[in-house]
Amino acid sequence: MARGDDLEAILARLRRAAADGQHLGATASLRIAVLLGLDVLTIDLITAGAGTLELVWCDPADGLGPELGNLQYTLGDGPTVEAAQEGYTVSEPDLATTDQARWPLFLPAAMRFPARAVIAAPLRVRGGIVGVLTGYRATPGAMTASQSRDFRRVRHGLLPLLVRSAHSLSTSGSGRGEGLRCYREEVQQAAGFLAVTLAIPPDQALARLRAHAFHHNRSLTDLARDALNRRLRLDDHTL
The missing domain is CATH 3.30.450.40 (GAF domain)
Structure with a gap:
């Protein structure tokens, strides 16, 4: 064909x-x-x-x-x-x-x-x-x-x-749609975790993660995984 x-x-x-x-x-x-x-x-x-x-x-x-x-x-x-x-x-x-x-x-x-x-x-x-x-x-x-x-x-x-x-x-109550792969699910989870840790709005938490990834020339997904696995210190001094 x-x-x-x-x-x-x-x-x-x-x-x-x-x-x-x-x-x-x-x-x-x-x-x-x-x-x-x-x-x-x-x-x-x-x-x-x-x-x-x-x-x-x-x-x-x-x-x-x-x-x-x-x-x-x-x-x-x-x-x-x-x-x-x-x-x-x-x-x-x-x-x-x-x-x-x-x-x-x-x-x-x-x-x-x-x-x-x-x-x-x-x-x-x-x-x-x-x-x-x-x-x-x-x-x-x-x-x-x-x-x-x-x-x-x-x-x-x-x-x-x-x-x-x-x-x-x-x-969807689960936050994902049928047929959609959530490529940045870990990023959203890490932003939520950071928002709770620092008592800041989720959009600010996400902005901090993105800025940190850019400043340190890191993959945002890898950074999010480190945050979720407690390999990244999440406070106002590091983010």
Whole structure:
């Protein structure tokens, strides 16, 4: 089967999943990124109230996608952040030659990872942005016209599943929606633990964790694990 036929089959599967009321979990093993000429696809959901980006889906599920998503989450800077805040599609064919003034924190940090090209597109529902679909490739170069068209078709196909998963997340008593992987669950737990320890609001606790991770050039997830396992001293002197 040709790659184009593969994509048509996946788009048909996305339509069936949406018609059947399924969630993003239905796409977990479809290997969509490679059919678009990308190495990674991610979806970040904009959380209600706080307005932060929460990584909820990656193709493939682990590796570069979560790492780059967590990097932008820690720094508050990067293509996914820009797409969410400004509401337009962001595309850079070569991160190594991108003007550093665009993403002064993200670009130098991203050079430690095998990512050289990126596209990030807002996901809209009734005119409002609910999330961002981001694609990364390890080699530089712009997407072809057909790849860009297929990227838009995949974005359209994934959106109904994201909306259903997001609704499930917002109404679930456990705080997670069916089909959504909580990539930063440990970070949220650590922020809650810090909030109780220092008697500060949860958003301030999260901001302190992010600042500490940035200042010490550490993964936010690893930092959260240290906090939860009591390997990190949580007080006003360290955070």
